[in-house]
Amino acid sequence: MPRRRPGAVRAARRLEERRLPQWARDFPPIDRLSLETSAAIRVAEHSDHDLHSAHGDQSYHVRPGGTAGFLRSYRAFLRRRGPRLKLIASECPSCPGCQYDDVAVVRDALQDVVRDLPPRARAELKQLLTVLDAEFRRRTIPDPDPAHWADWSGSPYPWWHRRVYEGTAT
Ligand SMILES: [Zn+2]
Incomplete structure (x- = not known):
């Protein structure tokens, strides 16, 4: 396999950074x-945000300032006390x-952000989420009821939805 020249790698990285406008920094x-x-x-x-009108709900959850709030909400859920955490359904979903009262929807939103990022930024956010996800997996309980694993059309929910919610008999 040909070795990637370090100079070319650095140039590609600089290009990705240069495309970021100053206001965003x-x-x-x-x-x-x-x-x-x-x-x-x-x-x-x-x-x-600008594309929303044209593309419907393609990146439904992604909006200005949203990501910081989603990460705060995810961390707040994980800071709750007790060895086992149950998800809390939103009262008006x-x-x-x-x-976003439902942490699984917060995690959906973070997934939308991951999908919309350029490669290097995506890798860094994914790495941060890997740490938080491991904690989420460890402290929540897998939902044993297969009826909850997919929507009415049979497409499976992401794993973070297939956890036990408060108020359900388990
Ligand atoms: Zn409401």
Whole structure:
């Protein structure tokens, strides 16, 4: 396999960084992410916002300032006490604000952000989520009821939805 020249790798990296506009860099970093990745997230949040009218719900959850809040919500859920955590369903799941009371929807939103990022920023956010996801897996309980694993059309929910919710008999 041909070795990638270090010069070419550096040039590609500089190009990815240069495409990030200055306004996106003029903010403190998001969560524990680098300035570069935080800036790339801001660009994605804003460009998706502009595309919403044209592309329907393609990146439904991605909007300006959203990612920082989603990461805060995810961490807040994991900070709750007790060896085992149960998910809490939103009382009005179709409401744009209240849907995020359900941490599984917060995790959906973070997945949308991952999908919208350029490669290097995507890798860094995925790495951060891997750590949080491991904790989430460890402290929540797999939902034993297969009826909850897929929607009415049979497409399976992501694994973070297939966990036990408060108020369900398990
Ligand atoms: Zn509501």
